[in-house]
Amino acid sequence: MRAPRRAGRGSRGRVPTLFPILAAACMIRHEYRRDRNVLEKGPRMSEVQFPDDFSFGAATAAYQIEGAWNEDGKGPSVWDTFVRRRGRIWQAQRGDVAVDHYHRYREDVALLAGLGANAYRFSVSWPRVLPEGRGALNERGLDFYRRLVDELLSAGITPFVTLYHWDLPQTLQERGGFAERDCIGWYADYVRIVVDALGDRVKHWITLNEPWVNAVSGFLFGDHAPGIRNPWTALRVAHNFLLANAAGYEVIKGRTSGSSVGVTLSLIPVYPMRQNDRDRAAARMANQFANDLFLDPLCHGSFPEPLWRRLGVLRPRVRPGDMEAIKGRFDFIGVNNYTRERAFSAPWIPFIGVWMTGRNPDGHEHVDQGVQFTSMGWEVFPHGMYEALMLIKERYGNPPIYVTENGAAFEDRLEDGRVRDSKRLSYLHDYLVEVRRAMDEGADVRGYFVWSLMDNFEWAFGYSKRFGLVHVDFPSQRRTVKESGHWFRELATSRRLPSVDYRGNGRG
Numbered sequence: 180m181r182a183p184r185r186a187g188r189g190s191r192g193r194v195p196t197l198f199p200i201l202a203a204a205c206m207i208r209h210e211y212r213r214d215r216n217v218l219e220k221g222p223r224m225s226e227v228q229f230p231d232d233f234s235f236g237a238a239t240a241a242y243q244i245e246g247a248w249n250e251d252g253k254g255p256s257v258w259d260t261f262v263r264r265r266g267r268i269w270q271a272q273r274g275d276v277a278v279d280h281y282h283r284y285r286e287d288v289a290l291l292a293g294l295g296a297n298a299y300r301f302s303v304s305w306p307r308v309l310p311e312g313r314g315a316l317n318e319r320g321l322d323f324y325r326r327l328v329d330e331l332l333s334a335g336i337t338p339f340v341t342l343y344h345w346d347l348p349q350t351l352q353e354r355g356g357f358a359e360r361d362c363i364g365w366y367a368d369y370v371r372i373v374v375d376a377l378g379d380r381v382k383h384w385i386t387l388n389e390p391w392v393n394a395v396s397g398f399l400f401g402d403h404a405p406g407i408r409n410p411w412t413a414l415r416v417a418h419n420f421l422l423a424n425a426a427g428y429e430v431i432k433g434r435t436s437g438s439s440v441g442v443t444l445s446l447i448p449v450y451p452m453r454q455n456d457r458d459r460a461a462a463r464m465a466n467q468f469a470n471d472l473f474l475d476p477l478c479h480g481s482f483p484e485p486l487w488r489r490l491g492v493l494r495p496r497v498r499p500g501d502m503e504a505i506k507g508r509f510d511f512i513g514v515n516n517y518t519r520e521r522a523f524s525a526p527w528i529p530f531i532g533v534w535m536t537g538r539n540p541d542g543h544e545h546v547d548q549g550v551q552f553t554s555m556g557w558e559v560f561p562h563g564m565y566e567a568l569m570l571i572k573e574r575y576g577n578p579p580i581y582v583t584e585n586g587a588a589f590e591d592r593l594e595d596g597r598v599r600d601s602k603r604l605s606y607l608h609d610y611l612v613e614v615r616r617a618m619d620e621g622a623d624v625r626g627y628f629v630w631s632l633m634d635n636f637e638w639a640f641g642y643s644k645r646f647g648l649v650h651v652d653f654p655s656q657r658r659t660v661k662e663s664g665h666w667f668r669e670l671a672t673s674r675r676l677p678s679v680d681y682r683g684n685g686r687g
């Protein structure tokens with residue numbers, strides 16, 4: 180189990196999670212220094228080249244960028260509801276306007292083209308298309324995505340469409356949402372509508388974004404919508420996500436030809452907190468929970484042992500045929516990787532007896548004993564990207580992979596019309612070196628998407644965390660390409676990794 184991401188000021192204390200967080204904080208201080216030098220940083224390659232058909236793009240999600248939360252017939256999502264609950268979001272911020280992408284999509288596609296991207300990953304808002312989640316269709320909502328796809332195609336950018344990035348229609352949540360098996364059918368109906376509308380022009384589909392994070396943050400820790408804290412519900416939701424992926428996959432494959440369908444997973448390599456047998460065992464358990472819980476059913480058709488045994492009465496009901504339906508229902512795996520975590524034996528944690536954490540509790544950008552942490556408090560650990568990709572290659576049958584998210588939040592400053600975000604640029608550089616290294620060792624990586632195209636609404640952290648290649652001044656909505664964006668353009672157009680001391684047109 181792992182700690183919820185802190186919502187910063189305005190979030191409520193979570194009493195049951197506080198003790199382990201404090202304990203972890205104390206241990207981390209010592210342990211980062213201890214094994215930092217043990218872990219190789221990965222070779223600095225002088226010339227890193229990517230294949231001609233490699234996708235280079237950026238990623239976004241509907242709720243985080245679109246705004247227009249109640250325009251043109253859109254219904255409310257669980258996030259529209261959640262952000263209105265007291266104390267849930269940093270400074271009570273909301274995605275009502277976000278970065279106004281719904282109205283500025285043309286400008287944003289032009290930005291993407293300016294970044295040299297040949298691909299763009301965005302998500303469709305289910306309640307924009309089906310305001311009640313099912314039943315009456317909202318053509319105006321669907322039209323927005325038709326226009327967006329046309330705009331992308333005419334700019335030579337391949338759309339990668341995520342069908343669910345956490346913004347479930349509120350009316351469906353009121354019927355139990357993904358905790359109910361009915362939701363699988365509602366989801367399949369919704370997918371059919373979107374695929375029928377866009378399937379002639381969209382060839383790359385992602386059924387779900389990070390089902391593990393959605394289940395854990397939304398239903399176990401409650402720091403994301405719908406804010407439920409119930410381990411039984413969380414595991415039911417996880418199982419239903421696996422079935423929903425299978426149902427979505429079948430719908431898309433059945434209604435399109437030549438499409439490629441994947442599911443995006445958050446992969447977080449988990450390391451032992453200390454080099455002892457107990458913590459090594461804890462790390463194995465934590466890896467099963469954070470990574471194998473979805474990879475095993477998808478690739479092997481079974482839940483990971485011994486985690487599954489340990490879960491005992493928490494285990495969701497698995498009906499005959501479920502695992503067969505789940506297995507192999509993807510053409511590619513989408514990998515989101517940002518950081519690593521640490522696990523230690525924690526007998527007071529029910530069932531799995533393990534706690535994991537990756538964040539320094541102060542949640543600010545800083546360097547601790549030579550290790551860079553982002554403004555999410557996440558450790559910069561490029562080697563973890565290599566590990567995540569090689570895990571899929573070595574243990575899960577080497578399917579095609581897209582890195583569907585990778586990036587970092589730093590405390591950027593807009594000065595004289597420039598954002599000199601050298602830390603982000605180095606982060607991207609060092610992670611891409613690891614992507615290339617995994618490819619050299621046989622991982623079948625087809626593309627890479629930076630999270631994110633532009634600064635946006637970072638869930639419980641509101642607008643306080645900036646992940647973009649493009650800076651957004653939120654009051655004026657003015658967009659400014661950061662130095663990392665100029666660097667990315669160099670990368671995407673040359674397919675060669677520019678050095679970190681890049682001095683392109685961003686510097687002047």
Ligand code: PNW
Pocket residue numbers: 240243388389392445447515517518584630637638646
């Ligand atoms: C992703 N972790 O979530 C989401 O897909 C995005 O919507 C989000 O904005 C982005 O990452 C940045 O947070 C994650 O704990 C949630 O390592 C948690 C983790 C990673 C990604």
